[in-house]
Amino acid sequence: MDEWIQDHMDVARELAESGLCDHCLGRMFGKLGKGMTNDERGRLIREALEDEGIIAPADDFCPLCENVFELLHRFAEAAADKINDVESSNFLIGTRIEPEIAQREKELKEQYNLEFAENLKAELNREIGKIALPMIHRPVEFKNPQVVACVDTRFADVTLDIAPVFIAGRYTKYSREIPQTIWPCRVCHGKGCDHCKGEGKMYPTSVQEIIGDIALEMSGGQEHFFHGMGREDIDACMLGDGRPFVLEISNPRIREIDLDELEKRANDNDMAGYNSLHFVQREAVERYKSAAADKVYRVHVRADSKVNKEAVVNAALSFKDANIDQRTPRRVEHRRADLVRKRKVHWIRADAITDDSFDLELETDSGTYVKEFVSGDDGRSTPSFSERLGVQCKVETLDVLAINYHEPMKG
Ligand SMILES: [Zn+2]
Numbered sequence: 001m002d003e004w005i006q007d008h009m010d011v012a013r014e015l016a017e018s019g020l021c022d023h024c025l026g027r028m029f030g031k032l033g034k035g036m037t038n039d040e041r042g043r044l045i046r047e048a049l050e051d052e053g054i055i056a057p058a059d060d061f062c063p064l065c066e067n068v069f070e071l072l073h074r075f076a077e078a079a080a081d082k083i084n085d086v087e088s089s090n091f092l093i094g095t096r097i098e099p100e101i102a103q104r105e106k107e108l109k110e111q112y113n114l115e116f117a118e119n120l121k122a123e124l125n126r127e128i129g130k131i132a133l134p135m136i137h138r139p140v141e142f143k144n145p146q147v148v149a150c151v152d153t154r155f156a157d158v159t160l161d162i163a164p165v166f167i168a169g170r171y172t173k174y175s176r177e178i179p180q181t182i183w184p185c186r187v188c189h190g191k192g193c194d195h196c197k198g199e200g201k202m203y204p205t206s207v208q209e210i211i212g213d214i215a216l217e218m219s220g221g222q223e224h225f226f227h228g229m230g231r232e233d234i235d236a237c238m239l240g241d242g243r244p245f246v247l248e249i250s251n252p253r254i255r256e257i258d259l260d261e262l263e264k265r266a267n268d269n270d271m272a273g274y275n276s277l278h279f280v281q282r283e284a285v286e287r288y289k290s291a292a293a294d295k296v297y298r299v300h301v302r303a304d305s306k307v308n309k310e311a312v313v314n315a316a317l318s319f320k321d322a323n324i325d326q327r328t329p330r331r332v333e334h335r336r337a338d339l340v341r342k343r344k345v346h347w348i349r350a351d352a353i354t355d356d357s358f359d360l361e362l363e364t365d366s367g368t369y370v371k372e373f374v375s376g377d378d379g380r381s382t383p384s385f386s387e388r389l390g391v392q393c394k395v396e397t398l399d400v401l402a403i404n405y406h407e408p409m410k411g
Pocket residue numbers: 020021022023024025062063064065066067068
């Protein structure tokens with residue numbers, strides 16, 4: 001007789017006599033006696049007991065698992081069917097069991113102090129997975145599975161949890177009339193009302209929707225979410241190489257969509273453009289959102305009175321590597337805490353100077369309020385361009401020319 005059975009003869013006898021099935025009996029000693037399944041282990045225990053003259057067969061209806069193991073093949077087939085319905089390069093199967101069974105198992109383990117027992121859930125996961133594996137033709141992945149089939153053993157019902165797919169890229173925005181992300185109607189919050197003319201949103205489309213709707217169609221996904229590296233105002237253009245973003249597609253049936261095709265289709269409009277699309281992991285979302293990238297802007301400025309060309313050029317030059325203090329702007333005061341932010345203007349170039357207008361190109365730290373830097377915002381932003389020039393000025397249009405962000409090297 002195996003030593004580990006010998007060591008636990010009394011407990012094994014009581015458990016066997018309680019009518020447990022082979023699976024459950026063996027599982028109570030699951031971490032002992034290597035290289036066998038729990039039901040093999042259970043049969044081995046019963047044979048050992050028989051050798052001692054103890055006849056303790058399993059009940060027809062296992063008092064612990066309620067014969068759940070008779071349904072393994074059904075569970076495995078149902079899980080494989082669901083998983084085979086979606087495209088992925090790996091999978092995982094999990095189970096949900098009757099809470100009373102889990103509770104019963106816990107009490108049994110405590111009662112007999114069975115510290116080497118395995119959980120029913122763990123055995124079911126493994127055994128269903130073993131049967132399903134040849135039907136699925138993909139490897140099992142424990143850490144970051146793309147698809148998880150959850151078998152609810154109470155109803156032989158399988159639900160799929162599909163990991164979202166994340167597509168990064170850069171966008172440019174040429175329209176001063178569309179927002180970066182979908183903007184639900186503030187009156188009806190999306191249901192549709194008179195205020196939004198039944199649309200449920202404030203703007204007919206957005207940088208997010210133009211690409212997101214196409215990606216959704218191509219992937220058979222459920223919903224799209226847009227994570228931009230910051231955002232510009234609706235009336236600002238995003239030019240140059242564009243702003244980095246991550247598009248998230250939930251519940252995709254197809255993960256490996258053709259990004260060249262997506263890019264081509266998404267660019268078929270004159271409001272926004274997309275480039276450098278590539279797949280990324282979920283972690284990119286946080287990385288993009290927390291990135292503090294320097295930015296280059298181009299602003300068209302209107303002056304309240306006549307300006308002198310040389311004075312404008314000199315004011316621009318005076319802001320080489322200049323520190324500025326910005327109190328929370330009046331226009332966002334109601335939604336942000338009022339505090340003073342220290343920012344840096346790296347450089348400014350002035351051109352297209354007329355009697356009362358000019359353009360500025362400037363590079364600043366991330367998070368600089370450029371409109372307020374130019375106007376001074378009634379003394380809340382100092383020093384300001386207006387203050388230096390001695391003429392009150394106002395930004396009429398603002399474009400973002402560059403967001404200086406470089407992807408970390410993979411390695
Ligand atoms: Zn059982």
